[in-house]
Amino acid sequence: MDKKHPPTGSTMVEKILAARAGQEKVKPGELVNVTVDLALGNDVTAPVAIKEFSRFALDQVFDPDKIVLVPDHFTPNKDIASAEQAMVVRRFAEKYSINNYFEIGRMGIEHALLPEQGLVWPGAVIIGADSHTCTYGALGAFATGVGSTDLAAAMATGEAWFKVPPTLQFIFSGTLPEWVSGKDLILHTIGQIGVDGARYKAMEFTGPVIDNLSMDGRLTMCNMAIEAGGKCGYVQPDGITFQYLEGRVTKLYQSVYSDSDVEYEKVFHFDISNLEPQIAFPPSPDNVRPVSEAGNIKIDQVVIGSCTNGRIEDLRIAARVLQNKKVHPRVRLIVFPATQHIYRQAIEEGLISIFVEAEAAISTPTCGPCLGGHMGILARGEKALSTTNRNFVGRMGHPESEVYLCNPAVAAASAVVGRIVHPREVV
Amino acid sequence: MILEGRIWIFGDNIDTDAIIAARYLNTSEPQELAAHLMEDIHPEFPGLVEPGDIIVAGQNFGCGSSREHAPLAIKGAGISCVIARSFARIFYRNAINIGLPILECPDDLSMLQEGRDRLQVDLDEGKITAPGSGLVYRAIPFPPFMQELIGRGGLIEYVKSRLQK
Numbered sequence: 069m070d071k072k073h074p075p076t077g078s079t080m081v082e083k084i085l086a087a088r089a090g091q092e093k094v095k096p097g098e099l100v101n102v103t104v105d106l107a108l109g110n111d112v113t114a115p116v117a118i119k120e121f122s123r124f125a126l127d128q129v130f131d132p133d134k135i136v137l138v139p140d141h142f143t144p145n146k147d148i149a150s151a152e153q154a155m156v157v158r159r160f161a162e163k164y165s166i167n168n169y170f171e172i173g174r175m176g177i178e179h180a181l182l183p184e185q186g187l188v189w190p191g192a193v194i195i196g197a198d199s200h201t202c203t204y205g206a207l208g209a210f211a212t213g214v215g216s217t218d219l220a221a222a223m224a225t226g227e228a229w230f231k232v233p234p235t236l237q238f239i240f241s242g243t244l245p246e247w248v249s250g251k252d253l254i255l256h257t258i259g260q261i262g263v264d265g266a267r268y269k270a271m272e273f274t275g276p277v278i279d280n281l282s283m284d285g286r287l288t289m290c291n292m293a294i295e296a297g298g299k300c301g302y303v304q305p306d307g308i309t310f311q312y313l314e315g316r317v318t319k320l321y322q323s324v325y326s327d328s329d330v331e332y333e334k335v336f337h338f339d340i341s342n343l344e345p346q347i348a349f350p351p352s353p354d355n356v357r358p359v360s361e362a363g364n365i366k367i368d369q370v371v372i373g374s375c376t377n378g379r380i381e382d383l384r385i386a387a388r389v390l391q392n393k394k395v396h397p398r399v400r401l402i403v404f405p406a407t408q409h410i411y412r413q414a415i416e417e418g419l420i421s422i423f424v425e426a427e428a429a430i431s432t433p434t435c436g437p438c439l440g441g442h443m444g445i446l447a448r449g450e451k452a453l454s455t456t457n458r459n460f461v462g463r464m465g466h467p468e469s470e471v472y473l474c475n476p477a478v479a480a481a482s483a484v485v486g487r488i489v490h491p492r493e494v495v
Numbered sequence: 496m497i498l499e500g501r502i503w504i505f506g507d508n509i510d511t512d513a514i515i516a517a518r519y520l521n522t523s524e525p526q527e528l529a530a531h532l533m534e535d536i537h538p539e540f541p542g543l544v545e546p547g548d549i550i551v552a553g554q555n556f557g558c559g560s561s562r563e564h565a566p567l568a569i570k571g572a573g574i575s576c577v578i579a580r581s582f583a584r585i586f587y588r589n590a591i592n593i594g595l596p597i598l599e600c601p602d603d604l605s606m607l608q609e610g611r612d613r614l615q616v617d618l619d620e621g622k623i624t625a626p627g628s629g630l631v632y633r634a635i636p637f638p639p640f641m642q643e644l645i646g647r648g649g650l651i652e653y654v655k656s657r658l659q660k
Contacts, residue, residue, distance in 0.1 A: 217650050
């Protein structure tokens with residue numbers, strides 16, 4: 069690097085935050101107050117936010133069209149207490165005329181739903197009282213998870229404060245091998261840098277592999293930035309982004325790009341031409357090894373779905389593996405299309421038939437099993453292989469149960485064999 | 496403000512699922528949440544913890560989910576302060592926002608022993624003292640904006656004061 073002329077450029081995130089803070093430029097570490105385009109809550113986090121919001125004694129929110137409420141965690145309600153939480157959210161939406169309230173039957177898991185509904189665009193600032201809000205960086209937005217009190221404050225003011233994050237750049241080169249997907253790229257990344265490797269930082273995903281990666285794959289990658297501790301993950305807008313946005317986003321937006329002379333905190337180069345499907349062993353998403361080194365792990369349950377891997381591309385690849393096969397008699401396979409729209413698409417494409425013929429259980433969209441809420445809780449000593457995002461102690465049920473994370477092809481193939489395998493053992 | 500209490504030691508990367516498992520998120524009452532604090536990694540903890548106790552943890556405390564129920568459960572159990580080598584960012588925000596005292600202390604606290612040591616914490620000075628051994632540790636000071644948030648008792652009160660202007 070030229071010491072006399074240090075880079076003066078800004079990253080995509082720095083530019084978005086500077087614009088919203090009304091400044092020409094911001095630097096990592098600086099605290100800024102910014103306006104938000106969307107503030108999101110779900111049936112677990114919004115009730116706490118609504119309680120805090122009531123302390124302002126306001127008869128309106130800052131902008132009813134910029135608040136999104138999605139009851140997706142414990143819905144369809146799993147018990148009386150969660151039904152009452154969902155009712156709190158529903159009544160708040162009615163009282164404050166929140167149009168972007170998505171009831172079951174019309175909804176989806178929030179982070180699959182918002183991009184699909186055209187509520188995310190390049191350059192947007194989005195906060196959500198859910199850690200996986202970072203998903204929307206796949207569309208060139210600045211999006212990050214916050215808590216319920218932050219959501220309450222944003223519902224009142226339309227603003228949030230942030231420390232400008234330093235940025236890590238991840239350059240993926242080579243050719244994506246068969247059966248390897250965005251999930252494997254992000255698991256590999258987390259395995260390399262650890263669960264706090266990007267703590268407080270922005271993660272910029274780039275390089276020829278990302279240039280050719282589908283939007284569903286990019287959403288999966290950005291979704292799991294939080295699993296490395298990241299404040300946000302993002303891919304800069306390109307042709308794939310604009311194609312995805314066509315017909316979804318009608319408002320005018322301005323795409324923002326990192327300058328070429330940016331001082332990244334660190335740059336990582338990953339050549340992935342020989343990357344195998346990755347498995348994160350319990351109890352941490354950074355406990356990653358290639359599937360060939362998984363050993364003989366017998367599984368009791370397989371989950372395909374979630375905000376990480378419940379999109380149409382995920383279901384297509386799972387169906388490709390499961391076509392004319394049966395789930396192993398000892399294994400329970402549960403498939404969760406991430407939104408109602410994806411569910412219908414999967415019916416129209418014949419994917420649901422393939423799953424039913426394979427003897428999988430199909431569920432309406434819900435976060436349920438991913439966080440050990442409902443719809444697939446594990447007993448003591450059971451092992452699950454899952455396309456979800458976390459494998460902490462007790463994440464999917466009993467504290468002595470285990471969760472292994474993988475991509476949808478590995479999940480489908482392993483459901484057939486009854487132990488963790490590479491998809492080519494089945495197809 | 497000066498706090499003093501018994502300590503409970505936890506390791507690195509204590510996630511919010513460990514602090515409060517999702518199966519308890521159908522309530523947000525701090526007392527109900529406190530009854531299950533750290534249950535999955537330390538089953539006896541909810542019965543042992545007493546008001547005024549201090550949690551001492553390693554790196555990346557509170558990683559994972561954004562659930563504000565995690566600091567609410569800690570506060571509900573009467574924990575007076577959480578000291579960690581570092582905090583996950585959403586947990587850090589949440590703790591400041593709801594007025595749970597936290598201190599980021601990069602010093603090596605591995606000399607401390609659960610069941611033996613107590614700590615005295617000066618929240619304003621960021622000074623942590625072990626009265627038994629006399630060892631003194633320093634926490635990283637909060638930036639002025641966050642000091643104001645803490646001083647006003649959390650984000651809601653801070654925003655209220657701004658809305659009134």
